[in-house]
Amino acid sequence: MPLTLYYHPLASFCHKVLIALYENGTAFEKRIIDLADDADRAELQALWPIGKFPVIRDHGRKRDLPESTIIIEYLDRFYAGQHPLIPDDWEAALEVRLWDRFFDNYVQEPLQQIVGDRLFGTKGDLSKQRSTLKTAYVMLDRQMASRIWVAGQDFSMADCAAAPALFYASTLEPFADEFSHLRAYFDRLTHRPSFQRVIDEARPYFPLYPFADAIPTRFL
Incomplete structure (x- = not known):
């Protein structure tokens, strides 16, 4: 197998890369990393000393790449499928990268801070993080008023980023009910076969998620 993905099935940034891999049917091997396990953590840090996943290893090119966006850029360059996730046109690609960074x-960043607060019981002031999410929703509802996918006519890297970010x-x-365009967009994402596969694989791990009781029953 030319590629190995070091990841965890519950992690949202890993979901982003998995969606990209599944979208184009890219062959790869999975290596689940449990950060609570010393040996697993050491194995990941040997590839990327920061110790965060996902990391992908390209055995043929002898390269280890971290960071979800960088991984998808790399896959689109060297393991491109039938449907590119980053357009060739510069302006269109810039729009994809903009919305990828947005998500x-x-x-992702505020939601992870909220989850981390619950996970570690720090009970911090999370009003800023929740306000950022609400502002993002307003912007997304406006963005999706006249389009199917967030950065253009075609499903792209930005949508790979959107699906797990919005899910969590x-x-x-x-x-909110008034965000009808955002709600419709999220519904389209959840019906994407690549994302459905990711959710199916994550389901056994949902009890580990600190807000598991808030996951809609349709995903359970």
């Missing part, structure tokens, strides 16, 4: 920085964020701050 990572303004949805909605368990913390549910989408």
